[in-house]
Amino acid sequence: MSATALTDPAAPVASAVHPDPSAAPPSGEAPALEVRGLTKFFGRKPDQALERLRAGASRTELAQLGTAAVIDADFEVRRGEIFVVMGLSGSGKSTLIRMLNGLQEPTAGSVRVMGEQLTGVSAKRVRAIRSEHVSMVFQHFALLPHRTVRDNAAYGLEIQGVPPAARRERAERVLETVGLGGWGDKLPSELSGGMQQRVGLARALAADTDILLMDEAFSALDPLIRREMQEQLVELQQELGKTIVFITHDLNEAMFLGDRIAVMRDGRIVQLGTAEEILTDPADDYVAQFVADVDRARVLTAANVMQAPRAVVAQSAGPRAALRTMLEQETSSALVVTGGRKLVGVVHDRDVLRLVQRGERSLDSAIRTDVPRIAPDVHLAELFATSVEHEAPIAVVDERERLVGVVPRVTLLAALGNVTTETGELPVAVPPVTVPVEVIQATLAGAEAALADARRAGTEDAREDGDLPPAAAATNGGIA
Amino acid sequence: MDGFRIPVGDWAEAVVEFLTDTLGGFFAVIRTIFDGFYDGLEAVLTVPPFWIVILALAAVAWLAKGWKFAVGTAVGLLVIVGVDQWENAMSTLALVLVASLVAIAIAIPVGILAARSDAASRVIRPILDFMQTMPAMVYLIPALILFRVGVVPGIIATIVFAMAPGVRLTELGIRGVDREVVEAGQAFGSSPGRILRQIQLPLAMPSIMAGVNQVIMLALSMVVIAGMVGAGGLGGQVVQSLGRIDVALGFEAGLSVVILAIILDRATGAFGNGWTAPWTRRKAASKQDVAPSPVPEREPALVA
Numbered sequence: 077m078s079a080t081a082l083t084d085p086a087a088p089v090a091s092a093v094h095p096d097p098s099a100a101p102p103s104g105e106a107p108a109l110e111v112r113g114l115t116k117f118f119g120r121k122p123d124q125a126l127e128r129l130r131a132g133a134s135r136t137e138l139a140q141l142g143t144a145a146v147i148d149a150d151f152e153v154r155r156g157e158i159f160v161v162m163g164l165s166g167s168g169k170s171t172l173i174r175m176l177n178g179l180q181e182p183t184a185g186s187v188r189v190m191g192e193q194l195t196g197v198s199a200k201r202v203r204a205i206r207s208e209h210v211s212m213v214f215q216h217f218a219l220l221p222h223r224t225v226r227d228n229a230a231y232g233l234e235i236q237g238v239p240p241a242a243r244r245e246r247a248e249r250v251l252e253t254v255g256l257g258g259w260g261d262k263l264p265s266e267l268s269g270g271m272q273q274r275v276g277l278a279r280a281l282a283a284d285t286d287i288l289l290m291d292e293a294f295s296a297l298d299p300l301i302r303r304e305m306q307e308q309l310v311e312l313q314q315e316l317g318k319t320i321v322f323i324t325h326d327l328n329e330a331m332f333l334g335d336r337i338a339v340m341r342d343g344r345i346v347q348l349g350t351a352e353e354i355l356t357d358p359a360d361d362y363v364a365q366f367v368a369d370v371d372r373a374r375v376l377t378a379a380n381v382m383q384a385p386r387a388v389v390a391q392s393a394g395p396r397a398a399l400r401t402m403l404e405q406e407t408s409s410a411l412v413v414t415g416g417r418k419l420v421g422v423v424h425d426r427d428v429l430r431l432v433q434r435g436e437r438s439l440d441s442a443i444r445t446d447v448p449r450i451a452p453d454v455h456l457a458e459l460f461a462t463s464v465e466h467e468a469p470i471a472v473v474d475e476r477e478r479l480v481g482v483v484p485r486v487t488l489l490a491a492l493g494n495v496t497t498e499t500g501e502l503p504v505a506v507p508p509v510t511v512p513v514e515v516i517q518a519t520l521a522g523a524e525a526a527l528a529d530a531r532r533a534g535t536e537d538a539r540e541d542g543d544l545p546p547a548a549a550a551t552n553g554g555i556a
Numbered sequence: 557m558d559g560f561r562i563p564v565g566d567w568a569e570a571v572v573e574f575l576t577d578t579l580g581g582f583f584a585v586i587r588t589i590f591d592g593f594y595d596g597l598e599a600v601l602t603v604p605p606f607w608i609v610i611l612a613l614a615a616v617a618w619l620a621k622g623w624k625f626a627v628g629t630a631v632g633l634l635v636i637v638g639v640d641q642w643e644n645a646m647s648t649l650a651l652v653l654v655a656s657l658v659a660i661a662i663a664i665p666v667g668i669l670a671a672r673s674d675a676a677s678r679v680i681r682p683i684l685d686f687m688q689t690m691p692a693m694v695y696l697i698p699a700l701i702l703f704r705v706g707v708v709p710g711i712i713a714t715i716v717f718a719m720a721p722g723v724r725l726t727e728l729g730i731r732g733v734d735r736e737v738v739e740a741g742q743a744f745g746s747s748p749g750r751i752l753r754q755i756q757l758p759l760a761m762p763s764i765m766a767g768v769n770q771v772i773m774l775a776l777s778m779v780v781i782a783g784m785v786g787a788g789g790l791g792g793q794v795v796q797s798l799g800r801i802d803v804a805l806g807f808e809a810g811l812s813v814v815i816l817a818i819i820l821d822r823a824t825g826a827f828g829n830g831w832t833a834p835w836t837r838r839k840a841a842s843k844q845d846v847a848p849s850p851v852p853e854r855e856p857a858l859v860a
Contacts (some may be wrong), residue, residue, distance in 0.1 A: 177743055207745025218740035232744045283744060370793045 090487045106191030106317035109153035109176060109285050114185035116146040118143055118170050135342040145171035147187070147343040155286070158313055158320045162327060162332030168343040169323045173289050176321060177210040178202040190286055211280035215292035217272045219264040223277050224253065226260030232283025235303060245280075250282040253274075253312070270301035277309075278342050281316070291324045294329065327366060331355070331375040339363050351375045371457075372492050378454035378459065381491040382472045382481030385411055391420050395431035395439055396523055398423055399516060407509045411467045413441050419479045421445040423467055425511050432523045449473045452480060456491060465486055572698045583702045590708045601646035606637050609646070617819070620826040632815040639808040641790060645816060648789035651707060652775045652781065652820070655714035659771050663719045664764065667726025668752065688720040692781050700785055707739050708780065709793075711780025714775050720771035730756045730764025769824040776817050790816075 113295015131255035146168040174180040233243035254274040347359035358364035387410040389398040469482035491552040582832020618626035670677040699709035741751040797806035
């Protein structure tokens with residue numbers, strides 16, 4: 077078996093480019109999966125092909141020798157994360173996932189599962205690692221058609237040697253978790269596709285392994301059911317803390333599920349990063365083209381696109397300062413915050429103008445608290461309705477209700493169109509002023525004159541100039 | 557062309573001679589075993605009064621398919637009694653069953669081997685072609701030499717002739733099992749033996765049973781030829797009628813073969829197509845309305 081020799085960590089390329097896998101601690105701290113220089117070549121002369129691959133040959137250059145399904149894959153999957161491998165059909169992702177549990181023997185490179193060497197060990201050892209650490213969910217469900225749903229779900233436990241009564245009970249509980257309580261006695265053929273895949277998921281969950289490999293698990297399902305399953309998977313993952321390696325050709329699915337995403341092309345991983353990184357900073361034209369189609373609204377969050385709040389006034393500031401801020405920012409409303417930057421509400425120019433005209437000293441009566449506020453991790457898709465209902469920018473607040481940014485309508489649209497969302501050169505002023513600038517200026521001048529009169533009269537000290545200057549507000553309000 | 561002659565025939569003769577000389581004892585043992593096997597089965601079928609045997613066979617038919625088939629079986633067997641071929645028919649049935657059992661016992665493991673190893677498959681396939689296409693009577697000659705006249709050379713020739721579809725359909729069935737389901741077994745840490753027992757064989761069962769059906773049908777078609785070497789039974793009757801140009805006898809014996817063939821085919825076919833016990837049949841049938849069985853309906857094949 078040539079693979080044994082090639083999995084040697086001392087193999088030139090593997091060790092020259094990547095850290096020695098044997099240096100990883102063997103116990104608790106090891107990543108869920110550690111993949112080093114993993115290569116799979118289907119063909120007659122693997123040694124020759126490997127040499128040329130190491131010299132940098134591409135897959136097409138080797139087409140005469142055979143197929144290089146996976147070339148030099150190198151990554152780690154952290155415990156408890158959803159790691160998505162994304163690529164079109166033929167990009168090698170199915171071969172890659174099959175090497176992660178030893179269904180395919182790699183031509184070169186090594187895989188460690190929870191710190192244990194998977195490559196180059198005996199078949200028996202590989203089986204033990206699978207049954208203990210790695211379970212799998214298949215594209216076409218791969219249920220045993222002659223067994224009941226319950227016995228299918230209990231299959232992994234059966235292999236682990238769990239006694240019948242215990243495994244039935246556990247299977248029943250997991251079926252309950254995936255929403256199939258009471259279906260245990262049916263045969264898989266009596267279930268719909270979505271339900272069959274729930275059985276597939278239950279089988280993997282019941283085995284209670286640390287790692288779940290999911291090979292295009294939702295690709296064969298209807299779009300509606302697929303969405304439902306994706307959401308359920310995320311919920312389950314948060315609940316159970318499993319490490320999930322998910323293969324898909326659907327970028328939207330990848331972006332929705334993945335904590336990190338590896339994009340594969342022609343057997344190589346061309347980019348590895350979070351959904352946002354891949355979306356906003358694609359590694360090459362291929363990835364860029366790929367992400368052009370993605371539903372950005374479901375990937376980007378408020379935190380990704382929000383701008384520094386510019387039209388912000390302190391609650392303690394008076395109406396004149398608020399009006400001046402709005403004038404400078406050329407906007408008709410401003411957000412009101414407390415000293416601790418906690419969001420109080422919003423004021424509109426007409427209301428403030430009236431206060432100034434009446435000579436009021438406090439903003440409080442003009443503050444409206446119905447300002448739309450959202451958390452930073454909300455997806456843009458959920459902002460549209462809010463954005464339509466409110467003309468003012470949506471305020472982004474952290475868990476302590478502190479203002480961290482705003483999402484104006486323009487920004488929302490710009491994000492979807494992949495226009496740069498960076499602020500600076502093109503400050504976005506929304507909503508536009510509703511009161512003519514001259515009127516505001518006249519009012520402010522009038523108020524100023526009235527103040528001067530008052531000061532001269534010595535009745536009142538006007539400390540309204542203690543306002544936060546707008547520029548400072550913008551800087552302080554920068555994204556945390 | 558003169559002078560160019562490949563002495564293949566001589567080589568075959570030499571091989572058979574060598575076998576007789578060195579393995580004579582071994583063949584004697586096989587002869588004894590098969591003889592005993594056949595005699596026992598024949599006794600079970602012929603010693604009791606014919607109506608008891610008919611009732612028993614009708615009961616098997618009921619188990620297999622239901623009361624309609626049971627009635628048909630009984631009527632068919634009564635026709636055989638009516639044309640005075642009962643004992644011959646039972647001898648033939650015993651011969652077919654013994655040969656089929658042995659052929660299946662060999663064919664299924666060989667088929668499994670062929671399914672698991674491409675190399676084995678490449679070796680086995682041409683051998684099967686040879687066994688199946690070589691004129692059946694040719695087997696009788698070495699069988700006669702090795703086992704002497706009687707029922708045993710007939711059984712051996714029948715086994716060789718009938719085995720091929722059993723191997724082929726077993727291999728086909730196992731190779732046809734959804735690769736993903738087998739992978740599922742592997743992915744959960746199942747051993748190869750366990751995957752064979754729990755996944756591959758159960759899922760290949762319709763195909764394997766089709767193979768069993770074919771083996772039995774081919775065995776039945778071989779009995780007439782086996783009659784030539786003294787295997788007796790219906791085959792003996794046919795050979796006799798051929799010698800005497802006796803149309804009446806020939807037709808009666810032939811008709812009996814056809815009746816046996818139909819009964820055997822329908823019975824094994826039923827066991828192959830997702831068989832359920834008669835007492836659970838109604839419930840199973842209503843289940844099938846909800847979700848049609850993934851097993852495709854197999855056209856009943858009749859070779860006789």
